[in-house]
Amino acid sequence: MAMRYALKTSIEAGFECFEIETDNMKLYSSLRKKVCEATPFEKIITDILWLANLCTYVSFSFVKRGGNRVAHSLAKLSSSFSEARVWLEDIPAGVNEFVIADLAGLNLY
Known part of the structure; x- marks a missing residue:
């Protein structure tokens, strides 16, 4: 939810290029594969990917906490x-x- 909110807020502020890091391996894997199991988590992934498609450039990476x-x-x-x-x-x-x-x-x- 935090990534979705940050991405949405940043787009609304006029930013178009992002390098987004997460320490959540499940989130990172889902974003990298652009798929998620049919769970409530899927809606969040779908929203993040939809927002990312509105941008000029988005890179997702995994970083240990x-x-x-x-x-x-x-x-x-x-x-x-x-x-x-x-x-x-x-x-x-x-x-x-x-x-x-x-x-x-x-x-x-």
Whole structure:
């Protein structure tokens, strides 16, 4: 659901090219194969693929959870908000060190 929401919100903001990472192997495999078993999960996959088709470029990749501290920090931070938040220009406090490390290719563990 988070990937679907992020993709939809980003498209609405005018973005057209995406490199999307996930630490969920089932989600990644379904997106890569462009198919999913007949389950409620299938509707989410179908929506993500439909949104991806609206874009100029979309790449899906699998990254182990420990490989993306930025996403983990944002997910943890988001649990403290009652409504959706989108950061386009600012980096929330507590996440910026992971953004800088990610850009520099460092591993902060």
